[in-house]
Amino acid sequence: MSGASSIPKMLSVTSVIPDGLLDCESEGLADLLSGPTLLHLPGRQTAPLFVSVLLHGNEVTGWLAIRSLLQAYADRELPRALSVFIGNVEAARYGKRLLDGQPDYNRIWFSPDTPASSPEEHMVRQVVEEMRRRNVFGSLDIHNNTGLNPYYGCIRREDESFFYLASLFSRTIVHFLKPEGVQSEAFSDLCPAATLECGRPGDPAGTVRAVEYIEDCMRLTHFPDRPIPFRDIDVYHTAAVVEVPEETSFVFSSNGQGHSVGKFPEQNSPDVVFQENIDRLNFSEVLPGALWGRIEREGARPLLVRNEQGEDVTNRFFSFTNGEIRLIASVMPSMLTLDTGVVRQDCFCYLMERYSPKGNAQEKSS
Numbered sequence: 211m212s213g214a215s216s217i218p219k220m221l222s223v224t225s226v227i228p229d230g231l232l233d234c235e236s237e238g239l240a241d242l243l244s245g246p247t248l249l250h251l252p253g254r255q256t257a258p259l260f261v262s263v264l265l266h267g268n269e270v271t272g273w274l275a276i277r278s279l280l281q282a283y284a285d286r287e288l289p290r291a292l293s294v295f296i297g298n299v300e301a302a303r304y305g306k307r308l309l310d311g312q313p314d315y316n317r318i319w320f321s322p323d324t325p326a327s328s329p330e331e332h333m334v335r336q337v338v339e340e341m342r343r344r345n346v347f348g349s350l351d352i353h354n355n356t357g358l359n360p361y362y363g364c365i366r367r368e369d370e371s372f373f374y375l376a377s378l379f380s381r382t383i384v385h386f387l388k389p390e391g392v393q394s395e396a397f398s399d400l401c402p403a404a405t406l407e408c409g410r411p412g413d414p415a416g417t418v419r420a421v422e423y424i425e426d427c428m429r430l431t432h433f434p435d436r437p438i439p440f441r442d443i444d445v446y447h448t449a450a451v452v453e454v455p456e457e458t459s460f461v462f463s464s465n466g467q468g469h470s471v472g473k474f475p476e477q478n479s480p481d482v483v484f485q486e487n488i489d490r491l492n493f494s495e496v497l498p499g500a501l502w503g504r505i506e507r508e509g510a511r512p513l514l515v516r517n518e519q520g521e522d523v524t525n526r527f528f529s530f531t532n533g534e535i536r537l538i539a540s541v542m543p544s545m546l547t548l549d550t551g552v553v554r555q556d557c558f559c560y561l562m563e564r565y566s567p568k569g570n571a572q573e574k575s576s
């Protein structure tokens with residue numbers, strides 16, 4: 211791939227569905243569109259629902275859902291105006307989250323007070339500004355992940371309308387403040403906003419669920435102002451992010467015993483061997499003492515855990531003695547993945563705690 215192909219053109223804005231778009235796979239969008247594209251479509255209720263898809267080029271469920279929805283409404287009016295932002299089409303061409311030289315399209319949505327440091331940051335500011343002018347009703351950002359995770363919605367604000375929006379998708383809701391620069395950060399200032407995790411890319415059930423959900427959101431006439439009973443939802447708060455330090459090499463083992471040398475002949479012995487089936491721990495309560503892996507090279511730093519303030523809190527969660535990586539606190543992980551590329555480009559996992567709502571919503575519901 212040439213260097214030029216990784217430089218996105220500026221935003222295209224259109225209110226006409228380009229010929230062939232609704233038959234196009236995500237890999238073909240870069241040829242059909244001239245780059246990231248904002249598509250405005252009219253509907254019965256005029257304040258638009260905003261939906262972003264393919265901010266990560268390999269997470270195709272959002273595009274498949276939008277395509278299917280627009281096919282279904284080819285000859286009838288949408289229940290509400292819909293604005294679709296089709297994001298990193300160049301990365302989608304290659305089935306990648308992002309291409310070398312590109313920023314992560316879901317880490318560029320900073321507030322207008324911060325100076326934009328890339329053409330992509332400028333571009334998404336245009337998108338936000340345009341949606342502000344159009345009096346956006348609600349915002350959805352559709353993603354996939356690679357590990358075993360339930361469908362769930364993520365929100366940044368503790369407002370009732372945000373809980374309500376996410377609860378229409380799944381009873382599992384994650385409140386998060388990190389990472390920064392995500393789409394829902396920018397839109398949380400304008401309207402209720404949720405990020406949807408629709409399981410593995412292209413899973414047909416995830417696409418069906420996303421289509422139903424977008425339709426439900428378009429049909430909403432308003433957001434209820436009464437608190438949503440907390441017994442109806444399971445809310446978690448992301449307390450820390452876990453990374454594998456860049457200098458540490460790692461693999462996943464089938465038994466966690468670390469038979470690394472002969473088993474991985476194509477590479478040098480890895481510094482760390484993680485449990486192969488570790489993604490089964492996602493969204494389950496994991497107790498202190500659980501073995502997460504083994505350290506194969508003395509002195510290797512297997513994990514780095516940072517709290518929301520960015521402080522290194524590794525020692526609060528893990529011990530690294532006798533060559534073993536063990537939990538020393540109760541945690542609920544999410545986004546654990548066995549995909550080493552995703553670990554490098556994003557993170558190893560998030561650690562969550564049960565969310566205690568501010569105010570007395572919990573008491574009211576019990």
Ligand SMILES: [Zn+2]
Pocket residue numbers: 266269316353354
């Ligand atoms: Zn994503």
